[in-house]
Every structure is written in C-alpha cells, then in structure tokens.
Amino acid sequence: MTALPxxxxxxxxxxxxxxxxxxxxxxxxxxxxxxxxxxxxxxYPAYIAVTRAFTDWDGLNVPNFTGVENFQRAVSDxxxxxxxxxxxxxxVLGLILALVPPLLISELIxxxxxxxxxxxxxxxxxxxxxxxxxxxxxxxxxxxRSDGLLNNLLASVGLSGLRHDWLSxxxxxxxxxxxxxxxxxxxxxxxxLYAGLQAIPQDVFDAAKIDGATGWRRVLRIDxxxxxxxxxxxxVLAIIGNVQYFIxxxxxxxxxxxxxTTVPALLMYFTATRDGEYGYAMAIAVLLMILVVALTxxxxxxxxxxx
Amino acid sequence: xxxxxxxxxLTPGEIVRQAVLVLFGLLALFPLYFSLVNxxxxxxxxxxxxxxxxxxxxxxxxxxxxxxxxxxxxxxxxVTVTSVLATLVLASLSAYAFALMDFxxxxxxxxxxxALLLVPEFLTLIPLYVQIRNLTLPSxxxxxxxxxxxxxxxxxxxxxxxxxxxxxxxxLEAARLDGAGHLQLLxxxxxxxxxxxxxxxxxxxxxxxxxxxLLPSLVLDEAHRTLPVALVxxxxxxxxxxxxxxxxxxxxxxxxxxxPLLVLFAFLMRYYIQGVTSxxxxx
Numbered sequence: 001m002t003a004l005p006x007x008x009x010x011x012x013x014x015x016x017x018x019x020x021x022x023x024x025x026x027x028x029x030x031x032x033x034x035x036x037x038x039x040x041x042x043x044y045p046a047y048i049a050v051t052r053a054f055t056d057w058d059g060l061n062v063p064n065f066t067g068v069e070n071f072q073r074a075v076s077d078x079x080x081x082x083x084x085x086x087x088x089x090x091x092v093l094g095l096i097l098a099l100v101p102p103l104l105i106s107e108l109i110x111x112x113x114x115x116x117x118x119x120x121x122x123x124x125x126x127x128x129x130x131x132x133x134x135x136x137x138x139x140x141x142x143x144x145r146s147d148g149l150l151n152n153l154l155a156s157v158g159l160s161g162l163r164h165d166w167l168s169x170x171x172x173x174x175x176x177x178x179x180x181x182x183x184x185x186x187x188x189x190x191x192x193l194y195a196g197l198q199a200i201p202q203d204v205f206d207a208a209k210i211d212g213a214t215g216w217r218r219v220l221r222i223d224x225x226x227x228x229x230x231x232x233x234x235x236v237l238a239i240i241g242n243v244q245y246f247i248x249x250x251x252x253x254x255x256x257x258x259x260x261t262t263v264p265a266l267l268m269y270f271t272a273t274r275d276g277e278y279g280y281a282m283a284i285a286v287l288l289m290i291l292v293v294a295l296t297x298x299x300x301x302x303x304x305x306x307x
Numbered sequence: 308x309x310x311x312x313x314x315x316x317l318t319p320g321e322i323v324r325q326a327v328l329v330l331f332g333l334l335a336l337f338p339l340y341f342s343l344v345n346x347x348x349x350x351x352x353x354x355x356x357x358x359x360x361x362x363x364x365x366x367x368x369x370x371x372x373x374x375x376x377x378x379x380x381x382x383x384x385x386v387t388v389t390s391v392l393a394t395l396v397l398a399s400l401s402a403y404a405f406a407l408m409d410f411x412x413x414x415x416x417x418x419x420x421x422a423l424l425l426v427p428e429f430l431t432l433i434p435l436y437v438q439i440r441n442l443t444l445p446s447x448x449x450x451x452x453x454x455x456x457x458x459x460x461x462x463x464x465x466x467x468x469x470x471x472x473x474x475x476x477x478x479l480e481a482a483r484l485d486g487a488g489h490l491q492l493l494x495x496x497x498x499x500x501x502x503x504x505x506x507x508x509x510x511x512x513x514x515x516x517x518x519x520x521l522l523p524s525l526v527l528d529e530a531h532r533t534l535p536v537a538l539v540x541x542x543x544x545x546x547x548x549x550x551x552x553x554x555x556x557x558x559x560x561x562x563x564x565x566x567p568l569l570v571l572f573a574f575l576m577r578y579y580i581q582g583v584t585s586x587x588x589x590x
Contacts, residue, residue, distance in 0.1 A: 126580060
C-alpha cells in the first residue's frame with residue numbers, strides 16, 4: 001500500500017536513489033533552516049578556528065601560513081605553563097565540587113520519609129537557579145573584597161589576623177574563584193543523581209537491608225556503583241566545563257594578580273581580543289579542544305573498561 | 308512494587324537530615340537574601356552591617372538601579388524569548404524529519420547535527436565574533452539571536468526526536484489517510500502531544516541563554532546589550548578595583564535581574580524538574 005509515502009516504517013526499495021532523493025524533498029526542506037544555521041554559526045567558525053591556528057591571522061587581513069609556529073610558541077610560553085597549572089588545580093577541585101555536594105544532598109533527600117517532604121526539599125535545591133550566574137559571581141566578588149562579608153565574619157569571630165583582600169592576594173585568588181558559590185549545589189547535577197537513585201529498584205534496597213547493608217554501607221555498596229552512569233556523566237561535563245571556563249577570572253580578576261588566576265581559555269580570549277593575535281589564540285583553543293576530546297575519550301574508556 | 312504508606316515520622320536521624328538540608332538550602336539562597344537586604348541600605352548602613360535588615364529603608368536604590376538596567380532587561384527578554392522560541396520551531400521541524408520521515412542521508416545528517424555537542428564553545432567564540440563583526444545584519448539583536456539558535460539545535464533536536472519517535476504510529480497514519488500533510492501532522496498532532504516536553508526543552512535551554520555573557524559582551528552594541536553585560540558594566544570593574552561602588556543600587560539591580568526567572572519558575576518549576584529527571588538528557 002502506497003498511501004503513506006514518507007513514513008519510516010514503509011521504506012520503498014522499488015525506487016532508485018534519485019527518485020528517493022526527490023521524494024525526500026519535504027524532509028530536506030524541514031532540515032534546511034537548522035542545517036544553514038549550524039553550518040554558518042557552528043561548523044564554519046570551528047573550521048576557521050582550526051585552520052587559522054596555523055597562520056598569523058590578525059582577525060582582519062588575509063592570514064599567512066606559518067605552520068606549527070603558534071603551537072611551538074604555546075608549549076614554550078611560561079605564562080601558558082602557569083595557566084595550565086591553574087587549570088589543572090581548577091579541574092581537580094571543580095570535579096570534587098561538582099560531585100560531592102550534589103551527591104550528599106540527593107542522598108539526604110532520597111532518605112527522607114514521605115513523598116511530599118522529598119518534593120519540598122527537591123524544590124528548595126532547584127530554586128537557586130533563578131539567581132542569574134553573573135549575579136552570583138558579582139555578589140561573591142563583593143564577599144571577597146577587603147570591606148566584604150568574608151572579612152567581616154572573620155573579624156566578628158576574632159580571626160582578624162586572617163583578613164585580607166582575597167582576590168588581590170596571589171596566594172588565595174585562584175582558590176577564591178574556584179570555591180566561589182560554595183557550597184553551591186548544582187541543580188542539574190543534583191536532579192540527575194536524584195533521578196538515578198529513584199531508578200534503583202526497591203528489591204535491591206530490600207536485599208541490601210537483609211544483608212545488613214544500611215546507612216553508609218548501603219551508600220558505598222549499592223548506591224555509588226549503581227549511580228556510576230550519572231556520576232560519570234557529571235564528571236565528564238564538569239571536566240569539559242572547567243577546562244573551558246574563564247568568566248569569573250575575566251570579570252573579577254582579569255587573570256591577576258600577575259597571572260595567578262590566568263587559565264588557558266582566558267589567555268586565548270585576551271590574546272585575541274586585547275593583543276589582536278588571533279592566529280596564536282586559535283592555536284591555544286585547538287590545544288584545549290584536543291585536551292577536552294582526550295579527557296572525554298579517557299573517561300568513557302575508564303567507565304567502559306571496568307563494567 | 309507499590310510502596311505502602313511510608314511512616315512520616317520524626318526520628319532523630321530524620322531531624323538531623325532535615326537540619327543539614329535546610330542549612331545547605333539556605334546557604335544556596337544566601338546570595339539572594341544578601342542582595343535583598345543590602346539593596347535597601349545607604350552607604351553608611353552597608354558599611355555598618357552587611358547582614359541585618361535595615362531599620363530605615365532606602366527604596367530609592369531601586370530607582371537608580373531601574374534606570375540603569377531597564378533597557379538591558381528588556382533586551383534580555385527579547386533576545387531570550389526569540390532565541391528559545393525559534394530554537395523550538397526549527398528543532399521541531401528537524402526532529403520531525405529525523406524521527407518520522409524516510410530520506411537518503413538521514414543518519415549522516417543526524418550525525419552531523421549531533422556531533423556539534425562535542426564542539427566546545429570557546430573554540431568557536433572568537434571566529435564567531437570576527438564573523439559577526441563583518442556581517443551586516445538588519446538588527447543588532449540578530450548578532451546574538453542567530454548563533455544562540457544554532458547552539459541550541461543539537462540538544463533540542465536530540466530530546467524532541469526521542470519524544471516524536473515515541474508517538475504511536477497508528478495515530479499519525481490515520482491522520483495521514485485523512486489527507487493531512489507533514490506540516491499539518493506536525494502542527495495538529497505531534498506538537499500538541501509533545502507540549503510538556505517542548506516546555507521542558509524551552510525552560511532548560513532558557514537558563515543558559517538568559518545567563519550568556521561572553522558572546523553578547525563581544526557582539527552587542529550598547530543599545531542592545533543584555534542584562535549580564537550591563538550588570539558587569541554597572542558594577543564598574545572587578546572586585547579587585549579600589550573604587551567603592553554604590554552597593555545599595557548595585558544590589559537592587561541584582562534583585563531586579565532575578566525577578567523574571569523567579570516569576571517564570573513559580574509557574575514552570577515542575578517542567579524543569581521533569582525535563583532533567585525524565586532521562587531525556589542522560590548521556
């Protein structure tokens with residue numbers, strides 16, 4: 001019966017490729033706007049980034065091919081070295097912050113008695129997403145100032161000796177930015193873990209109870225292994241996110257004092273927008289992308305290897 | 308299994324758990340409280356105490372803040388609403404094609420769209436900025452709206468395709484026999500059935516668009532700049548600068564900029580929770 005052209009369960013092998021292409025025109029029409037937009041605003045810029053990394057592009061004039069010169073410069077640049085170290089610290093601590101508070105909160109809520117109570121607390125921990133991320137950043141920036149909340153609190157508990165300008169001290173600036181928003185429970189990560197806990201069959205919990213696995217032992221032996229996919233996804237997203245994140249050092253410290261809060265992504269941004277060295281900036285961006293792809297591949301391999 | 312009525316009692320463990328949760332919850336909301344109480348203080352009150360509710364209120368801070376951010380607030384609403392709606396329209400068309408139509412190159416084209424989730428944002432940021440700078444657009448709003456629609460496509464298509472595929476085929480084929488075209492099927496059956504999922508996708512996508520800072524700060528001119536860009540400008544440099552800003556007005560602007568999302572989430576919170584927990588975004 002041919003009354004349903006175009007529907008997938010009824011493929012028509014009788015037609016040749018050309019005829020099928022012609023019959024497929026509504027589908028191509030449906031896809032056209034999306035393909036044009038992602039082609040021009042996603043794929044083309046990505047192509048420009050990768051190809052211009054091998055040139056001395058200044059953002060305006062026709063670039064000259066310079067081979068791997070930009071990459072050599074990037075790996076031998078001491079500022080890049082410091083920035084990479086900062087990024088490594090950020091990624092490691094950021095990973096802990098992305099996993100531990102949401103896990104703690106989702107476990108606590110999941111163990112509450114009563115659906116209504118669980119629902120109420122779940123809502124409480126999603127509400128903070130109404131705070132625009134820039135507002136959170138700026139409010140915390142004001143906490144860190146010499147006349148800010150943090151120093152006021154220290155003074156009020158008799159620890160005036162610890163007072164200082166947190167973002168201007170090279171020793172504390174980076175950690176201040178990393179812990180900004182603490183103990184920020186990411187709503188997305190929290191909901192993901194909570195849904196994961198809900199998906200565990202009740203039988204498993206009952207069996208664990210019979211075996212005497214309750215409280216912490218249950219969390220370690222049942223919940224964590226079964227939450228592996230969710231934890232793995234959060235870990236990958238946190239790593240990818242933190243490798244490319246540079247908004248708080250850009251807005252609050254401009255990468256300073258010195259290069260104490262400079263990360264490679266920020267260096268890429270400044271190299272292009274402030275120094276006009278677009279080719280070099282793209283080389284840094286390509287190196288970062290390789291890192292992101294490698295880390296993503298590694299974590300997928302890790303999570304598959306032990307299954 | 309059907310869980311019997313669980314005992315809603317208050318054991319010591321339950322009290323400790325709730326206490327910890329309340330503490331964490333209040334800490335997460337603390338920036339909002341901090342902005343709110345300090346938005347009603349003048350400079351002297353702010354310097355004296357950062358945590359109390361002031362005895363004499365200074366609502367004039369809100370007038371100062373409003374004058375600064377009313378334009379950007381409107382710009383943010385225009386940009387966000389247009390981007391998210393257009394993202395949904397285009398992604399619906401594409402998801403319909405991928406889910407319910409048969410055509411050569413279906414897998415290849417889906418792969419091409421899906422692979423975009425792997426292209427990091429910082430890689431395209433600078434080339435995009437150069438590209439848009441050299442582009443003559445009929446309106447400066449489009450400088451941020453168009454790339455934002457493109458950036459939203461992979462996620463929206465992925466979720467919508469799964470939803471459209473789950474629609475019973477009988478229903479669609481019956482309508483098809485009645486002579487409905489693809490566009491009619493999409494508008495009359497597929498979209499109405501998928502409304503909850505469309506709202507979920509819209510609201511999940513809305514958060515990053517509303518908060519977007521980097522590209523807008525580069526491509527939008529002063530008249531069209533959005534709220535995050537305006538807030539940073541209003542604040543006048545980072546916390547590391549020595550100038551003491553007018554904190555009252557600053558905090559008032561922070562409170563005002565949280566109001567739109569607060570209103571939205573008062574109505575649509577459950578769609579966000581459902582969307583994230585439904586498995587549509589599981590890796």
